Amino acid sequence: MKHDIANLDDIRLLVDSFYTAVREDALLKDIFNGVIRDRWPEHLDKMYRFWQTVLLEEHTYYGSPFVPHAKLPVAAAHFDRWLQLFRETVDRLFAGEKAERAKWQGERMAEMFLSKIEYYRNNSATPLV
Numbered sequence: 001m002k003h004d005i006a007n008l009d010d011i012r013l014l015v016d017s018f019y020t021a022v023r024e025d026a027l028l029k030d031i032f033n034g035v036i037r038d039r040w041p042e043h044l045d046k047m048y049r050f051w052q053t054v055l056l057e058e059h060t061y062y063g064s065p066f067v068p069h070a071k072l073p074v075a076a077a078h079f080d081r082w083l084q085l086f087r088e089t090v091d092r093l094f095a096g097e098k099a100e101r102a103k104w105q106g107e108r109m110a111e112m113f114l115s116k117i118e119y120y121r122n123n124s125a126t127p128l129v
Helices: 008-024 029-036 040-056 076-093 097-122
Strands: none
Touching (some): 008 040, 040 097
16 A cells, blocks of 8 residues: 655655656656766755655755756657656655645646746746746
8 A cells, every 4th residue: 555755765765766767768868867967866866855845844955946947958748748757656656645746746847847948948038046
């Protein structure tokens, strides 16, 4: 029986499982591996802290999550696939209120990031840090 996301170990399992899928995905792997390169441990640590802050309300993440994504070569299809993998990972590993919140938060972020990426592509403005 699955349990809800309850602690940092659960966050690590979610993040590690999800990014394993991303790094192997035909549509996403070249983008992620091309940008992150050999900095995967640093990226994963940042993602642990982000989701720990969002889901466990333990404020360990500081920063602006959008800025590093502002110039990525991505479109709606990339976000759709990212969301599909994220939802599948959450559903495979967890069930409960925080698991549902994780999926909702992922959808919210994908929608916002795509909208902002498209805005900055079509305007001369620079994303604020």
